[in-house]
Amino acid sequence: MRTYLDCYPCAGRQVVDAACDLDLDEEVAARLMKRVLSLILEADPALPPPLIGRDLHRMLREETGSADPYLALKCQATRQALDLLPEAERRVAAGADPFHEAVVLSISGNVIDLGTGAGRGIDPRDVLDHALAASVDRSGVAALEHAARAARSVLWLADNAGEIVLDRPLLDRIGPERVTVVVRGRPIINDATLEDAARSGITGRFRVIPNGSDVPGTWLPECSEELRSCFASADVVVAKGQGNYETLSGAPRELFFLLRAKCGPVAQDLGVAPGAFVVRHQSDGSALHSAPR
Amino acid sequence: MRTYLDCYPCAGRQVVDAACDLDLDEEVAARLMKRVLSLILEADPALPPPLIGRDLHRMLREETGSADPYLALKCQATRQALDLLPEAERRVAAGADPFHEAVVLSISGNVIDLGTGAGRGIDPRDVLDHALAASVDRSGVAALEHAARAARSVLWLADNAGEIVLDRPLLDRIGPERVTVVVRGRPIINDATLEDAARSGITGRFRVIPNGSDVPGTWLPECSEELRSCFASADVVVAKGQGNYETLSGAPRELFFLLRAKCGPVAQDLGVAPGAFVVRHQSDGSALHSAPR
Numbered sequence A, B: 001m002r003t004y005l006d007c008y009p010c011a012g013r014q015v016v017d018a019a020c021d022l023d024l025d026e027e028v029a030a031r032l033m034k035r036v037l038s039l040i041l042e043a044d045p046a047l048p049p050p051l052i053g054r055d056l057h058r059m060l061r062e063e064t065g066s067a068d069p070y071l072a073l074k075c076q077a078t079r080q081a082l083d084l085l086p087e088a089e090r091r092v093a094a095g096a097d098p099f100h101e102a103v104v105l106s107i108s109g110n111v112i113d114l115g116t117g118a119g120r121g122i123d124p125r126d127v128l129d130h131a132l133a134a135s136v137d138r139s140g141v142a143a144l145e146h147a148a149r150a151a152r153s154v155l156w157l158a159d160n161a162g163e164i165v166l167d168r169p170l171l172d173r174i175g176p177e178r179v180t181v182v183v184r185g186r187p188i189i190n191d192a193t194l195e196d197a198a199r200s201g202i203t204g205r206f207r208v209i210p211n212g213s214d215v216p217g218t219w220l221p222e223c224s225e226e227l228r229s230c231f232a233s234a235d236v237v238v239a240k241g242q243g244n245y246e247t248l249s250g251a252p253r254e255l256f257f258l259l260r261a262k263c264g265p266v267a268q269d270l271g272v273a274p275g276a277f278v279v280r281h282q283s284d285g286s287a288l289h290s291a292p293r
Helices: A007-021 A026-042 A050-064 A071-094 A098-111 A124-132 A138-150 A163-174 A194-199 A225-233 A242-248 A264-270 B007-021 B026-042 B050-064 B071-094 B098-111 B124-132 B138-150 B163-174 B194-199 B225-233 B242-248 B264-270
Strands: A154-157 A179-183 A207-210 A236-240 A255-260 A277-282 B154-157 B179-183 B207-210 B236-240 B255-260 B277-282
Touching: A007 A026, A007 A050, A007 B007, A026 A050, A026 B026, A050 A242, A071 A098, A071 A124, A071 A163, A071 A194, A098 A124, A098 A138, A098 A163, A098 A255, A098 A277, A138 A236, A138 A255, A138 A277, A154 A163, A163 A179, A179 A194, A179 A225, A194 A207, A207 A225, A236 A242, A242 A255, A242 A264, B007 B026, B007 B050, B026 B050, B050 B242, B071 B098, B071 B124, B071 B163, B071 B194, B098 B124, B098 B138, B098 B163, B098 B255, B098 B277, B138 B236, B138 B255, B138 B277, B154 B163, B163 B179, B179 B194, B179 B225, B194 B207, B207 B225, B236 B242, B242 B255, B242 B264
Parallel strands: A154 A179, A154 A236, A179 A207, A236 A255, B154 B179, B154 B236, B179 B207, B236 B255
Antiparallel strands: A255 A277, B255 B277
């Protein structure tokens, strides 16, 4: 997805939010704002917005001298989501269609996102209520279930800390034996890393690999050889969250995007209302059919 | 009021909103965004944010080749507010305290503001419902009423088109014979000009003067001699809206600010919750008492 007009002020808004979330010194925040304004002035609008996010958060880490400024917030979100998990699993298991319920729960968890304006101020503990109120395209879920059941390998491109805990009921139903969970290669905003996956009960239960990059998405040119190889060879790839959609929309393979459309440009690009729960099946550009390979 | 960190992305957001409100060509909007980013990179944070607004909208007028890009939107808001006026006046007159009701109505009208994010998407026709739900500091209203009753001259620094129509019940109660209404000197966003005052039934009923400036506020260094003289000599000055607060907060005279706090920085500067209805009595810095002079 290209960079939209709205993405420019959004980058500045992320600095304001970081100043608040991380209690930045006023002088540091002002300097970071100037650096980010200079950054977006030079940004290539043909590239996806997470590349601005990558540079913005590199600057933030430089300015704060912290390798993982959101660590405490990520740990808190993980703990809150772990507290929710038993009740979430009960609701999923008790639903008329547990796979569908697990998809809805996973998408509901995508509100735990400190990178977007809409994700801020959300208490992870409210996620179950979001899930109850959600409306998700049933044919998209059915296509995902059909593809996942038939697949030998499912590559799950994870998104944020806390959120990944609530992916577990779905990942369990897809089957731990065929799932590889991909996390970011280095800390970026509240996106999940190897450490966050370990805190979330993902590691050990599922194969987990880092993508080798600090882009808040999956920007293949900067990912590791291992990630690119898995991405090319997996029977099914599921990309979770806005950043993965922004960086992989239009990628030359079949993909399932699962996310909440939390900002105007992503909603516009998907052709949905802001706030929508999205299951989007992207066919391989070279294939007429969207059945799993 | 100084420029806060939030004001930087807000300037970019105003470009996004202008692109939408005025249906700007994509290339024009992108060029304007770059110009505005360069502008705010150089902005002096000690100065009030409406000076960024002034330059931003000068650029918008250049890029669009229109001297008053918001003319159609202003006319629409004025018509809608004029349609509301009879019902609004009935409600004010029927209230337990008509002066208080008229103040609440006037502040409610301050949502008709295309410059702030919170003001967009508001239908002027909903303003009466906003007024019904409002909570306004009664002692501030009482101080304004006391000061206005005792005054020989009241300078009313108006804000937006549409909004000024809903100021009329209050201006009538203050007394047309002592009121001078000040409008912007040139078109800027949807702020009211002489033409808008004429369309609103203000002209003829009240003395109206332009302030000589295209700042979306009252920036005295750029206002006319006439305005500065009236400002210095009026018994009471009432400044309506955020822009007037941002440019006159701390000015060396007694002032009444009437506004809705529609953005974080203004709410923070005032020490109120975002969305609050504000009647703020600013004493003369040199006086211990806040009675009208």
